Amino acid sequence: MTAKLQEVRAQLDLAFVRHGERTILGRRLFRWPYVLTRTFALDQAPAHLLTVILQTSSSALHGGDWLHQRFHIGSGAAAHCTTQGASPIHRAAPELTTHEAVAIEVKPEGYFEYLPEARILFPDAALDQIIDIDCAPGGVALVADTFTIHDPMALDRSFRRLCSTLTLRCGGEPMLVDRMDIRSLGRGRTAANKAFGTMLLARPGQDDANVRMADELSKLLAEIPDLYAAASVLPAGAGLGVRLAGRELRHVRKGTLAAWTYIRRELYGAAPAARRMQEEDAGL
């Protein structure tokens, strides 16, 4: 996939730069299917954080799509990127796969939140996704990757394949390569859950803080009903990772919201400003 993607010009290419007391978009390139309108300054802390809500005109991903996003967060810049809503991954013909790659580069003292809404895997969907994070020491990246399954005919039909590779580098060799490659959700208690998520806080060089935060976050997540989740310290002290599972997407979403809020409070002393109705309901 990597070789083919190098031939595909990124359909979304954003560079966030620090400009005085603000973060601005220094590079703002996008083409179909992505649509970018205005940016927002929603948060009081960090006050220089710029929010981008990514929209897609296709509203769904299909077999044969090759999508490539690039984000560059310069020194001292802070940005939050989310999507307009959950993205359906539709059925792919047997010879086709939906490909998506996200490349994130965070420079020292840069801060980036990449928190897209979940993927919804339809029957016979085939998705191969790569999230590649390069976070310099002193930089921070918070990335979420969640998915659920949905059969419109309620026949419990499965997606065809889900291959996902999340790689974290802090300049050199990968410190984390979290890969799954599955044809179904398996069986038993695991398959009884229909939504799963992974969050990753890349924060190299903060070993003691990462250990404490992982413990506190695990306790907090354990209090959320209908959610099974825990946080843990990543290899080489690169940050912390969170696994989440729930019978429904809303349960996992509560977990990701709680983790995001906890991390913001830890790093900036305040919860993030509400960006959606559900977040207002959750008290954000």
Next chain:
Amino acid sequence: MFDTATALALLQYGDSAYPAGGFAFSWGIEGLAADGLLENARDLDDFVWEHLTLRWNSMDRVLLDRAYRAGDIAAIAAIDRDAEAATPSAPMREGSRRAGRALLGVSVRLGGALSVAYRTCLADAPHLGHLPVVQAVVYRDAGLAPQAAELVSGWTLVHGLVSAAVRLGVIGHVEAQRALQSARAVLAELLAEPMLPDALPSSFTPLIDIAVSRGKARPIRMFTT
């Protein structure tokens, strides 16, 4: 498939009495039981299937196979680093290293040449010594062929999971034999498919990962993982 001498070696290395401390690891069985997700023999069958199919076969077996074919100590250590990077859960990494180093220690005492060389390498590498990589080293020293090494690796995992369930009181001894029988069929099916040379390590055991990671917060534990 295996001659008598190899079959006897498999019995020796696959024996739960092999002194490598395997009894200290439940690989999530204890946490799942504590969290109410493993209550009976059926749940155990499902989680053993998941461990074997969605972690051991796609991750441990891939790493073991690579380490077995590695040309030198540096190449083995590089695969060990891949094992470290491929395991997001800290308690799972710690458990894998502890189990690996315990197994290596026994092999060193038995005089395994590659084991001795690899333990020297590990002296300055506290994050290495992961179980599947060490299994490749130890079973090479033991003269096991790659297929035999894979079989022992898979079977010792199965045995560890089932015996943990027995010690936790989730199932009885007779049910344990049924669970082992069922797991044998799963393992045999997986081993019948040869490892692809370009296979990349991957896993999907979210509940097991979470159960192991939550272990730190439990006041009483019988097992390391």
